[in-house]
Amino acid sequence: MECLDARVVAPRMGSARLMSASALPRQRIAQLIESDGPGGAESVVLELCTELRRRGHVVRPVIFGGGEGWLSGKLSGRDFQVYLPVLRSALPIDVGLLSRLCAWIREHEISLLHAHDFTMSVYAALAGYLTGVPHVITLHGGKYFATAWKRKVALKLAAANARATVGVSQSTCDHLATTLSLPIGTIQLVANGVSPSRGGRENARRALGLSENDRLILAVGNLYEVKGHRILVDAAAQLAAVEGLPAWRVAIAGRGDEEGRLRAQIRQHGLGAQVELLGLRDDIGDLLSAADVWVMPSFSEGLPMALLEAMFAQLPIVCSAVGGIPDLLNGGPAGLLVPPHDSHALAGALQHLLSDTRSGAALALRARELAEARYSVAAMADRYEALYQPSR
Structure with missing residues (x-):
């Protein structure tokens, strides 16, 4: 229907x-x-x-x-x-x-x-x-x-x-x-x-302890199982084994009952220096300014506000192809879509955006144009x- x-x-x-x-x-x-x-x-x-x-x-x-x-x-x-x-x-x-x-x-x-x-x-x-x-x-x-x-x-x-x-x-x-x-x-x-909101990039990155060359992969969402953050941590472990990538870090903003499990998973993979749980944040605009890639590995979504904010922020986007996300990204041209629960596909998409900044910039521009026209x-x-x- x-x-x-x-x-x-x-x-x-x-x-x-x-x-x-x-x-x-x-x-x-x-x-x-x-x-x-x-x-x-x-x-x-x-x-x-x-x-x-x-x-x-x-x-x-x-x-x-x-x-x-x-x-x-x-x-x-x-x-x-x-x-x-x-x-x-x-x-x-x-x-x-x-x-x-x-x-x-x-x-x-x-x-x-x-x-x-x-x-x-x-x-x-x-x-x-x-x-x-x-x-x-x-x-x-x-x-x-x-x-x-x-x-x-x-x-x-x-x-x-x-x-x-x-x-x-x-x-x-x-x-x-x-x-x-x-x-x-x-x-x-x-x-x-969404009402677009961004802060100052240099100050935001300094507050996160990022160097000039670090590439920040940002996820925003409550730490619930349905948000798929454990898949992102597994994907980060695979990225860590890839040689020749620019220096990168993953930051996850949110709070929830998966926090303990995610921290244990980060320790298990030895990712303490590369994956950080930021907790509940009230400065999402600043985090978006600091980011270079935005990721949403959810298992189920309607039309996520956090994704709309990332589109307005003109960030290269990787998302699970669930719920309203494929329609939101116009079937994929405004971002990379991967199957849910698939850490290998997620790692591959993130690797592509870390390696090919020109492709990421083109995706980000289309995402912003879509957001401004429709959302x-x-x-x-x-x-x-x-x-x-x-x-x-």
């Missing part, structure tokens, strides 16, 4: 809009997301809230309380009033939270609920039904909602009553439609958008604004 033609809902930059931004009615929009930690979906919510407010909408973020505080802190720093209801019940639905959410919606005269990922999609559907407020759902990737039939039923009901249900990549749309047995055209495609925050907000309107 396929999404609606993206041109209907997602006009490209420079094409005529169905309705100008100034002509769209201003709304009071709640943006709901479960996680308060650092991540791609959370970054989308941050950028979308900011851009929608800039366009004149009243935006109220809603995040489950008791989390890490990363996203709520970022939003508060931009002067958003964040509602942090606490999930107290272990039952499938916390009736108390639902009741408080409905009261909050009425108090703030919310006119639209935009829920991100599974849990908030279910709560938004129920709260919307009880308050008469329409809801929009965005699924950012992953297949966790398909692991239990109760989750599939709940999400299917939430989607059936939504003003729009969105996938952030074609593969996410297709997976949703197939898993939930939804009619063709039910899932709309809206690509994520800006403004383009993403245009698409969502169109979906927020009642169907005619």
Whole structure:
């Protein structure tokens, strides 16, 4: 099953809009997301809230309380009033939270609920039904909602009553439609958008202890098994055995439960001087400035924000050919694609980019051109604004 033609809902930059931004009615929009930690979906919510407010909408973020505080802190720093209801019940639905959410919606005269990922999609559907407020759902990737039939039923009901249900990549749309047995055209495609950010290269490299001749291979992502960082460490071990390469280092920015295993793997391969785990970083723009090659060895992805940032940073890119990544890189011309779980292919692609800087520069330029044409925050907000309107 396929999404609606993206041109209907997602006009490209420079094409005529169905309705100008100034002509769209201003709304009071709640943006709901479960996680308060650092991540791609959370970054989308941050950028979308900011851009929608800039366009004149009243935006109220809603995040489950008791989390890490990363996203709520970022939003508060931009002067958003964040509602942090606490999930107290272990039952499938916390009736108390639902009741408080409905009261909050009425108090703030919310006119639209935009829920991100599974849990908030279910709560938004129920709260919307009880308050008469329409809801929009965005699924950012992953297949966790398909692991239990109760989750599939709940999400299917939430989607059936939504003003729009969105996938952030074609593969996410297709997976949703197939898993939930939804009619063709039910899932709309809206690509994520990024605000480009880069720091000063010399200062960033100095802070990482890089020499002038070191080539930095950068990976950005939480240290979870699905991100495939162990494959990257294996690939680094193979690179270390190749003679004649420029001096190189691998840096992985992120935190997660794979950290101990990755550190042990790095020690086992004797890569302590060449592979570094940077932990959670709040200076990704600086790291992108310092990097010479960007890598994403994931086993599963939707439309990763970190990859979009690397494209805007005009870096040569190597990625696993999973999820929305091949479409994002235009089938490969804007980056090198390798099979997931294949450290040999990953090592070969990295070796090529380390050895052939001219080829890497050409890939990087095409990646930036694609990013600027299709994946800006403004383009993403245009698409969502169109979906927020009642169907005619």
